[in-house]
Amino acid sequence: MDPTRSSLPQSAADITRSRGGTRADEAAAVLGEKLESAADMIRERLPQQGQAGAVSEAVSDRLQASGHYLKQQGVTGIMEDVEALIRQYPVQVLLLGVGIGYLISRLGGGRHG
Numbered sequence: 001m002d003p004t005r006s007s008l009p010q011s012a013a014d015i016t017r018s019r020g021g022t023r024a025d026e027a028a029a030v031l032g033e034k035l036e037s038a039a040d041m042i043r044e045r046l047p048q049q050g051q052a053g054a055v056s057e058a059v060s061d062r063l064q065a066s067g068h069y070l071k072q073q074g075v076t077g078i079m080e081d082v083e084a085l086i087r088q089y090p091v092q093v094l095l096l097g098v099g100i101g102y103l104i105s106r107l108g109g110g111r112h113g
Contacts, residue, residue: 025074035067 039060046056073081086093 025076028070028074028078032067032070032072035063035070037067039063039067 042056042060042063046060047053048057070078
């Protein structure tokens with residue numbers, strides 16, 4: 001193996017870590033706290049009964065889980081998870097990227113033709 005290659009970052013998470021991942025992770029933790037706080041506020045202020053209660057509970061549960069994930073994983077962990085998904089489903093990710101690119105071109109289209 002080439003000795004210069006071993007000193008290069010091996011993943012997007014390595015790059016994130018080397019470029020201030022700590023600050024990004026701290027910002028993610030703060031955002032996670034805010035999401036969890038928003039989930040608590042939804043639980044306190046929105047109805048708890050009926051269909052509206054079920055919706056508000058589902059939203060607050062997702063906010064709570066997202067906040068917890070951000071606090072635990074940080075940006076570095078998220079990058080590692082995204083990288084693992086790309087490695088596991090490369091064709092699907094490529095097709096998703098093509099589809100998103102097509103939709104963006106259609107939204108901004110009409111000017112070129």
